[in-house]
Amino acid sequence: MQLPFGDGSVDICYSSNVLEHVSEPWRMADEMVRVTRPGGITFISYTVWFGPWGGHETAPWHYLGGDRARRRYFRRHGHEPKNKFGESLYPVTVRAGLDWARTQTGAEVLDVIPRYNPRAARWLTRVPLVREVVTWNLVVVLRRR
Template identity: 30%
Template sequence: MTAQYTHGHHDSVVRSHSWRTAENSCGYFLSCIRPDMHILDVGCGPGTITADLAKRVPQGHVTGIECSAEDVLQTAREQAAAQGLTNLTYSIGDVLSLPFSDASFDVVHAHQVLQHVPDPVLALKEMYRVAKPGGIVVARDTDFSAMTWYPKSSEGISLWHTTHMNVGRKNGGEPDSGRRLLSYALEAGIPRQQITATASTWCYSAAEDVAWWSSTWADRVRLSTFASSALEYGFATEENLEEMSSAWKTWGEQPDAWFALLHGEILCRKC
């Protein structure tokens, strides 16, 4: 059993994920980080969060892993080198069977990963296993059903939303994992008193943010693995994909365009 990633690693996806930083994606646990910590970043993608975390642990080390996409990892290595970062490494690894010994890391982090994993409870067990006593396991995931946007005049984005959830579940994931993180952690055997569950949002409303968000999705719905999967599973036609792409472009041109994403978060302390 391996993780099955709905989006794939097309340039449009990597471009979108490269926007992510520790500041806009990890605020719920940044105060826990010390300069000498060893951190594991699970599902690191293009490594922008990984690199930001490495800057916060100059006397420590960060390890980023992806279950596939060696080319994406190589780009992450090159970007880290360009920033002069020497305290991080990238490698292939599966969160369902982490290639590390017990109690190896002070922080084990997963951002937008558990929603794509066929067994998020096993993933959290593995993350907890490799965390040191006194360390933390942290995860943040989108809750797709809680996404909301304005204007809602076009049916194309609503069609995208429904299709995306159908594809994610067909791939064995759960697009509404954000609301389930606390439940996953409890099922993984982590004591309730060791878990802090919170939520935060991304909101795109500034003109440049709206333009970026709409353009990336206009490309992703036609060119990423999501598109090929939607066609293969019969959830969409080529005409549907074009309708979704056009709707994203049109939405991004509206002066009152606004989009908000809710994320669930858990911080689990290991005693």
């Protein structure tokens, strides 16, 4: 997965609710940082798998497993969900986002916050397990070095 832009070619690289739809989300995030110019901003926001809408239209049944939720959706609606677990929907977690952000050598992490109610809920990103359920959507903002 490579973005069709040269290194440092954009001022702002923005992704909203895409990361959970690619099979290699952190490779995509690395690419976003790569194409951002030094001093530029990379903004990544994604739906957290264990949040209430992590399974998208299969929620809340994704809590019992993505494949199981997909099968249940098919039985109930007579067709596959638009977002198919393992094909176009992947389980991306808060922890994975925090781990990825910590490893960034080419960018400074400016903020990691819940997208919804960021001021009130910011502290929740520091509470393991709880953050996975109550952070519906995580935002990671970086400045390219």
